[in-house]
Amino acid sequence: MARDITGGVNFGGARRRLAGVLPHEQMVRRLSTVQDRTVERPEFVSPGIDHASDPRNLLDTLRARRGGRGIVLIGAAGTGKSRTCFEVAELAVREGMRALYVLSSEHTVTAEDLIEAVTAEPGEVLVVIDYLNDCHGFAYSELRTRVAPAARAEGVTVHVLASARPGWKQAGDLPEVKQEFDLVELRVDRAHHRAVCAAILEVEAKTALGRYDRERVERACGHKPVIAKLIAREIERHALAGAELVAERSGDLLGWLLRMFASYQLLVPPSEDPLRPVPPGERVRGAVAVVAACPQPRDAVEQVAATVLDGDPVAAQGCVDMLLRMGWVEQEEVNLVVVHDIVVDTLLAQTLLDEFTDRVREQFADTLLAPAVRDARTASRFVLHLNRLTRDLAEGRARHLAEYCQRWLRGNAVDLGATLLEEAQASGFALGTLLNGEPWAEAAIECWSELVGPWLAKYGRTQQARHLYAKGLYMAPAERASYLAEDAITWLTEHGTKPNAAFVLSGLLHQNGLGPHKHIVTRHALDWARRHSERVEAQFVLTSLLVSVEPGHERTLVVEFARRWLKHHHGRDDARYVLGLLIPLDLGLATKEILARALTWLELHSGAVASMVLSALLRARGTVATERALSWLAEHHKLPAAHHVLQPLLASGEAGELIGWTVAWLRDNLHRFSGGFLLKVLLDRELGAHEAEVLGLAVRWLGANRTEQVAGHVLVKLIARTDLGDQRPVVLAHTDAWLRLYNESHFAADTVIAALITADCPNIVEHGVAWLADNRKNDKLPLVATALLTRRDLGSHLDLVQATAFRWLVTHQANKHADLVRAGLCTGTATDLDAALAWLDRRGRVPAAGPLIRHLALYTETDTAEYALAWLGAHGAIAEDGLLLKRLLADERTAERVVPVVLAWFDTEEIVEHEPHLAVLLPLLQLDRHTERPEVRDRALRWLDSHDTGQDEVLALLLQRADLAPVREPVLRHAFTWVRANPADRDAYHVLSRLLACPHLGDQAAAAIDLACGWLRVRTLRSRDCFVLSRLLAREDLGERADEAVEHAVRWLDRNPSSASAGAVLGPLLARPELGRHVPFVAECARRWLDSAPAEHSHHAAVEDGLAQVVANSVSTDHRSE
Incomplete structure (x- = not known):
């Protein structure tokens, strides 16, 4: 936006000697x-x-x-x-x-x-x-x-x-x-603002102050200086014209706009009731559109205004002229600009939001935003204005506006996405703003495939994509971020050495799902750090590398770059982040240097920020900083950040004044959850005279923080004590409340065990069973299971506890706790597996048997197929049964029998991650290639409607089905959409090869051919790309793409001269009349392949016949030329 020193007030005048x-x-x-x-x-x-x-x-x-x-x-x-x-x-x-x-x-x-x-x-x-x-x-x-x-x-x-x-x-x-x-x-404060506005009135409204009551003038102008100045000038015009001052609301910019329009007979006069604001009319809509569209050239702004004024260009010109006359908009060089952002914000807030309900006037808003859907530059202006306005509004009003913005974006994503593709700079800015938090980010991420995906496909390698990557990698959910990461890695190949790549690199290094790409990102980050390690922003890349890089050569490089950074920036506040990560490492010869840097930094930073470095020194370097830490605590032990220093000192056994300081910290900070970490250590210490106070503080801390995770550690310490007195029921009630929140969490094990041993803890069996059901792989499962099996009040939970215990036992027979579990289960002399199967013979159809059957099927060599079919027949499959269903589909004894269960599972288990669905759907489609049940095909299509990941594999299987006809149109739509959204994806060959072979493509054949050629253009042409080439070359409707297809095939043969798959390309290639100058090369490739391929190879005959025909044609051509 065009702003300047006046905060959005714009200037005219001489050109700059240096632009900007x-x-x-x-x-x-x-x-x-x-x-x-x-x-x-x-x-x-x-x-x-x-x-x-x-x-x-x-x-x-x-x-x-x-x-x-x-x-x-x-x-x-x-x-x-x-x-x-x-x-x-x-x-x-x-x-x-x-x-x-x-x-x-x-x-x-x-x-x-x-x-x-x-x-x-x-x-x-x-x-x-x-x-x-x-x-x-x-x-x-x-x-x-x-x-x-x-x-x-x-x-x-x-x-x-x-x-x-x-x-x-x-x-x-x-x-x-x-x-x-x-x-x-x-x-x-209001007093200062009133003084500022009073000074404004003395200059801007001298006549008005003499004619009207000063208090009324001040009230009408409001307390924001820019708004006060604009309104003061309108009041001054009224006074000079001899008009009476109406009872305006404070700072009512819209009211004065309405009055100016009325004075020029551009709208019906406003209501005389000052308590009931007039709904925004047509001309106001045009005026608000003008200010929201700025800065842009006048013709563009008038076009925006005309759009909201039912296409009336004369009315649009009138709105612009009026705002220019009022001085709210000015001409600066080629653009119309608003004098201050607050004019835009005030008019948007007063027109978009109903004053009495704070709700959005949706019909007005829809009309106002309509131009944004048609023009990327206008869209970027509107997005920015509403982003800024939402941040500045009061919470309730901001919520209503944010909810509307999200609905609007979802409803217009397709059209807006197409518009944003028209221009990189403005649209890149708009997308970066959309992803930058409220009010747009949530809806923008939901509409990723309409808004972001296509833009990245077109502009993802440009410099303008930097902001989008930097924002998106942090804001997008894991699945979207993984796709974004791939594009960002490609972006790095062209821009990764530039200084402003730092935040893209940092965002990538924070991703958990990089997989094989992690080493590529690390390599780029190391190269960037090698070039820019002395820049201040290198801290973001270096700290990300220190967290993500494993010990070894790369870690050594990062440490060296971090040392360079510290050499230049060791005195900065944020050096604590680098020091905090370096101090715990095995630094070898650099240890002394880094410790000296840390101690020097502490001399410069003695306040609250010192706690991070002191904590790192205490945890990793023992007594190096103990004296300094104690000295710091003597002055700062009540600071909130002091717990970082108190905790390691307490854990080390340090005594003296430390206990007293910790108690003093707790007194002042009982509302902070971090007190739990101190209590966890403190309750294991000899407290002496502080004993009773610490127990009281612990109970009071639980009262304020019992919903925090760390409260579990405090509860474990308190439950085991016998000196709680009348506080014991309070502690047990806190335990019950805490377990209601965390009884399914892995970290609750110690609390569950402690409470199980205590017979008087409320609802402990239910909490213990809940923990057991959700933590079947936890190391402490045998202890919780044993504690439960010793109780006589399990009731209906007995099956679940026994099944879970058997499930653990059959794969942990040598564990040190195995005998405890065997004793609890009373297995006698039977082997663990036999005991588990005997239990299944008795209880194999109860609901709790499912996890045990699943575990035996997947993790042992025991044949549990009949148990599984019986249990699934009784209960149906749940989300966790995906891999079991896959196993049963792969077993020819059970495959057909389990199909009805699988189909029912797809109908009922809708809210699951895509992996189990995909793991079952693919073998189901493979199994169904011969029987081709319509219900299997239809469920695959429904799956495509609600999943993004894995679509290529499902589409490849659907496109080759003989019964595709009834669903050809939606399947083809999915296929084209997927390929267009992934134009360079290496796995696109799955879809493209089947798409090209799909009969009856009709009018869409040309689009399929274009997509295939576009994909081949950006590929390095690996061996498996032959599937796309062979089917492309086999088509008789290539038209003007025929020469390009031949060129791709020749390029593929040149790169893959020894590929066993060359026959698939050579067969249809030799039949193409467009070979021309490539005949000698292709013929030689064919001879080499025929010499190495066995005669029974599926493509042998086609290549042999094609070669013979090409040779014959060449001989014939030679004879004719003679």
Whole structure:
């Protein structure tokens, strides 16, 4: 968006000497008439000489700061951020400094641009970046790592002052900002705002103040300076015209817009009832569309307005003219721009949301947003405005607007996705904003295949895709992120060495499902770190590598790069992240250096942030930092972060004042869940005089934190005690409440065991059984099972406990706890397996037998097929039976008998992960190739409707069915959609080869041929690609694609000269009349293949006949030429 020093107030005037970087004196000349910042109009109102945001204090802080850290002013829209920046710049210039404004929202300003501007003259320079979040031309860290050093080399000292809105503090890049800037809040109390607005009125509404009651004027103008100025000017016009001041609501920008339209007879006059706002009419809709579409050229803005005004271009021009006349919109160079974001936000909020219910006026909103579906640049404007507005609205109003935005995006995803493909820059920005949290991210991820997938297929390798990868890798769910990761890895091949690749690399390194791609990402990250390890943002890549890289050569490299980074940045606050990960490692000869760095860092950072480094030293290096930690605790032991230091010291057995400090911390921090970690250790110590207080604190802590996971550790310690007195029922009640939340979680085992031994714990059998049912692979299962088997109150749970115990026992016969379980089960002299089968003979059809049968079938060589069929016949299959069903389908004795169970499973078990469904569906389709049951085909089609992963394998089996005709259209639609969404996927040959062989493609044959040729174009043509080539070459309707198909085949033969599959390509290739100049090469390939292939090979005869025909044709051609 076009903004400038006035926070969105735009300027006209001379062209820049350097685009996007403006000297202060030129900025003064360009000040617009709407938001004049000269000292006379109006006078600046200081927040107070003691307030951090006072211009004098800001400039002094910047000049006194070591290391060049900047300041970001935080304040709501239209509350004085830009004016404050201007006043600081005025002050700096008066004191002999230069001041430069970075107009990064109007121009892409790079680090090179800034270096050129700041080094133009020696001395001190203040760089002002209004709306830091619009600054995309350089990384924030480059101000420190590139601009400042280059300036120092030329005798220039750089200070940076920036601004941002409060809602932006929830944005994803805030940690990066805090590395380079301190945040300073503007003064926001009403008294200060009233003083600012009073100063505005003295300049903008002198006549009005003399004619109307001042209190009414102040109330009408509201307390936001920019809105107050705009309304004050309208009130002044009223006063000069001799009109009466109506009873306006405070800050009612929409009301004044309506009144201006009415005065020019552009709409019906508003209601006279000031308590009942007029619903937005047609002209208001056009005006709001104008401001929401800016900045864009006038013709584009008028087109947007005309769209919401039923295609009326005259009305659209009238709206633009009116807003220009009112000064709310201005012409700047080629674009129309709004004087301030707050104008956009206010009009959107007052028109989109009903004032009484806070709900969205959906009909109005649908019409307003309609142009965004048709134009990528307009879409990017609307998305950005609503993203910003949602962050700044009150919670209730924001929720309603966010819910509407999500519904709108879901409903328009297909059309919007097509529009976004038209242009990379604006659409890439729009998609990055859609994925950047509320209100769009959830719906954008749901509509991935309509919005993101096609865009990445077209633009995924461009530089513009960086923001999308960086946001998407963190925001997208695991399945989507895995697809995104593949595209991001491809992106790295072209852009991975650039400095701004850091956040893409960091996002990739945090992915858990990279599989074989992990080493590729690691290699790129190491190469990036080798080039850029001295850059500030390298911290993100280095910390990700330190977490993900295993010990060995690569770990050694990462440690070396981290050492380089620390050499340049060891004094920074965020060096603690790098130090915290290095300290626990086996660093060899570098150990002494890193410990020295850590201790030096602690000398510079003695506050709360020191806890991370002290904790790492205490846990990994024993007594190295004990004295320093105790000294730090003496001053800071009540800080919330002190628990990081207290816990390892307690665990080490350190005594002295430590117990008292820990108790003092607990007194002040009982509401913090981290107190549980201290209590866990503290309750094992000799507490002396603190014993009773600690027990009391533990019970009180549970009262506030019994829903936290760590509470289980505290409960284990307390349950076993005999000195709780009248607190014991309270502790047992907390235990019951905690287990209601966590009785199925693996980490609850110790609490369950302790409570089982305690007969008076409420509902403990139910909790124990719940844990047992969900933790069948847990190492502590035999202990929980044994504790349950010793009880006489199991009742109906006995079958489940016994079946689970047998399930564990048959595969853990040598475990040290096996005899305990055997005793509990009373197996006698029988082997564990025989005892389990004997139990199944008696109880094999009870519900609890299912997991035991499944376990025996999958993990032992025992023949349990009949048990399984009997149990499935009685109970049907559940989600966990997927692999068992797969096994039964693969067994010719049971395959046909289990098909009805499988079909019923597909009908009832809908909410499962795709893997078990796919693992069963594929063998079912394989089994059904000969019988071809319609119900199998139809269930496969329904599966395609609700699953993304694995579609290629299912489609390949469906496309070759003889009974495809009734479902040909939806299956072909799925096939084309999948290939278009995965145009370079190596596994696309599954679908393409079957698609090309599918009869009766009709009008879609050309599309299938085009997709196949497009896929072959981007392939390196491996051996298995022959399946697509052979079927492509066999088609008689290649038309103008025939020559290209032949070229692909020749390229494949050149790359795979010895492939046993060459016969599949050579057969149809030799029959093509388009061979032309390739005849000698193809003929030679055919001879070599025939020499090596056995005569009984399925393609031998076709290649032999084809070669003979090609040779005969060549001889005939030679004779004719003679």
